[in-house]
Amino acid sequence: MADDAREKWLAEAKRRMRSAGMRSGQSRTAVMELLARDGRCLMSAQDVVDAMSARGASSRASVYRVLDTLHELGMLHRIDSGDGVARFEIADPDEHHHHAVNEATGEITTFTDPVLEASIKAIAARLGLELTSHDVILRGTPAR
Amino acid sequence: MADDAREKWLAEAKRRMRSAGMRSGQSRTAVMELLARDGRCLMSAQDVVDAMSARGASSRASVYRVLDTLHELGMLHRIDSGDGVARFEIADPDEHHHHAVNEATGEITTFTDPVLEASIKAIAARLGLELTSHDVILRGTPAR
DNA sequence: GCAATAATGAGATTGGATCTTGTTATTGTC
DNA sequence: GACAATAACAAGATCCAATCTCATTATTGC
Numbered sequence: 001m002a003d004d005a006r007e008k009w010l011a012e013a014k015r016r017m018r019s020a021g022m023r024s025g026q027s028r029t030a031v032m033e034l035l036a037r038d039g040r041c042l043m044s045a046q047d048v049v050d051a052m053s054a055r056g057a058s059s060r061a062s063v064y065r066v067l068d069t070l071h072e073l074g075m076l077h078r079i080d081s082g083d084g085v086a087r088f089e090i091a092d093p094d095e096h097h098h099h100a101v102n103e104a105t106g107e108i109t110t111f112t113d114p115v116l117e118a119s120i121k122a123i124a125a126r127l128g129l130e131l132t133s134h135d136v137i138l139r140g141t142p143a144r
Numbered sequence: 145m146a147d148d149a150r151e152k153w154l155a156e157a158k159r160r161m162r163s164a165g166m167r168s169g170q171s172r173t174a175v176m177e178l179l180a181r182d183g184r185c186l187m188s189a190q191d192v193v194d195a196m197s198a199r200g201a202s203s204r205a206s207v208y209r210v211l212d213t214l215h216e217l218g219m220l221h222r223i224d225s226g227d228g229v230a231r232f233e234i235a236d237p238d239e240h241h242h243h244a245v246n247e248a249t250g251e252i253t254t255f256t257d258p259v260l261e262a263s264i265k266a267i268a269a270r271l272g273l274e275l276t277s278h279d280v281i282l283r284g285t286p287a288r
Numbered sequence: 289g290c291a292a293t294a295a296t297g298a299g300a301t302t303g304g305a306t307c308t309t310g311t312t313a314t315t316g317t318c
Numbered sequence: 319g320a321c322a323a324t325a326a327c328a329a330g331a332t333c334c335a336a337t338c339t340c341a342t343t344a345t346t347g348c
Contacts, residue, residue: 023345025295046335059297064336080224084305085335100271111271115263120282123257127244129284136280138264140273167314169326190304203328208305228336229304 009090010036013075020073027062030055032070035090042079042087042099042108079135081108098136153234154180157219164217171206174199176214179234186223186231186243186252223279244282 013032017024034051035043045067052058058066067088070076076088079099096117097110116136124131157176161168178195179187189211196202202210211232214220220232223243240261241254260280268275 021294023294025344027296044335059299060335061298061337061339062296065295082222082224082230084224084228084230086228100268100273102273103276109271111267113263113267116260116267119257119259119263120280123255123260124244124282124284125287127253127255127282128287129244129246129282130287131282131284132247133284134280134282136264136278138268138271138273138275138278140268140275140277143269143272143274165325167325169313171327188304203330205306205308205329206327209326 005092005094006036006039006090009075009092013070013073016073016075017069022069027058028066028069030057031063031066035070035076035088039090041089041110042081043089044085044087046085048088077133079137081137098138100138100140102142103139104141149236149238150180150183150234153219153236157214157217160217160219161213166213171202172210172213174201175207175210179214179220179232183234185233185254187233188229188231190229192232221277223281242280242282244284246286247283248285 010032013036014024017028022028030052031048034048038051040047045064048067049058049060049063052063067076071078071088075091077091079087079089081087081099081101095112097112098116100109100111101107102109120134120136121131124134154176157180158168161172166172174196175192178192182195184191189208192211193202193204193207196207211220215222215232219235221235223231223233239256241256242260244253244255245251246253264278264280265275268278
């Protein structure tokens with residue numbers, strides 16, 4: 001993701017927090033800035049906890065709280081990859097993607113697909129569902 | 145799912161276990177029969193543990209082992225619904241479906257869609273991935 | 289600057305899942 | 319059918335992500 005998109009994300013996250021009547025404590029600020037500056041794709045909460053404690057700030061409880069808050073505010077995607085660890089990534093409104101897991105290496109790649117998105121929209125309409133979110137996860141091994 | 149499909153599943157599960165060189169201990173047998181006879185859609189491991197201990201059999205460890213084994217043999221789907229609890233359901237080779245979560249009620253419905261499946265196949269091919277499994281989860285609220 | 293109160297930190301706690309170890313049961317062989 | 323080899327099991331300890339508690343600290347409107 002481009003640097004300016006990250007800064008935009010940070011500004012938007014702060015704006016939404018403020019307009020939700022939330023104060024800007026040091027943990028919230030620090031976690032948001034970490035995610036905006038150094039956030040990798042699919043960080044686990046523990047990754048964030050480690051990164052924060054490496055710079056001597058933010059307790060585990062706070063990190064979990066902030067991640068949860070950002071998720072509720074729609075600023076983070078939460079992906080449950082199946083290993084019992086929730087992973088987060090910045091929600092860039094300009095880029096909607098899904099994930100494919102290489103089961104041989106554990107490597108995760110992202111992809112986008114308009115046909116897939118269209119069919120998901122059609123399914124939701126058929127089910128009478130106002131879609132709030134959706135996940136698609138592919139798992140497989142490299143084809144020979 | 146029809147009763148005969150369940151019996152077919154049970155027979156196939158036993159066959160695969162046997163051909164994988166595994167013995168048919170009482171825990172394996174009991175868990176498989178429970179799943180085949182009374183298995184609901186999306187049972188958690190704990191649900192199975194409770195059901196087994198209600199009939200005075202199978203330790204928690206055994207239940208987890210058997211579920212894991214059945215999953216590895218391709219006889220169970222494992223769905224991580226995002227609440228930290230893995231859920232399982234019988235893998236009926238004749239019926240491949242996905243899940244939609246009603247976020248207002250927590251209710252889970254299933255759906256199938258050929259267009260969706262086709263696009264997923266196409267994506268996997270594009271990524272050079274030999275697909276072993278894939279999940280699609282929709283979340284939303286009932287449209288007014 | 290002050291008071292109200294939201295946010296935080298540290299550690300305890302929860303709960304799903306896994307691991308360990310001694311025991312039991314299954315299976316091929318005789 | 320009995321026996322030995324060994325796979326499978328049971329019970330409980332343990333692990334670890336996530337949540338909760340509550341006293342302390344920091345932020346914000348006034």
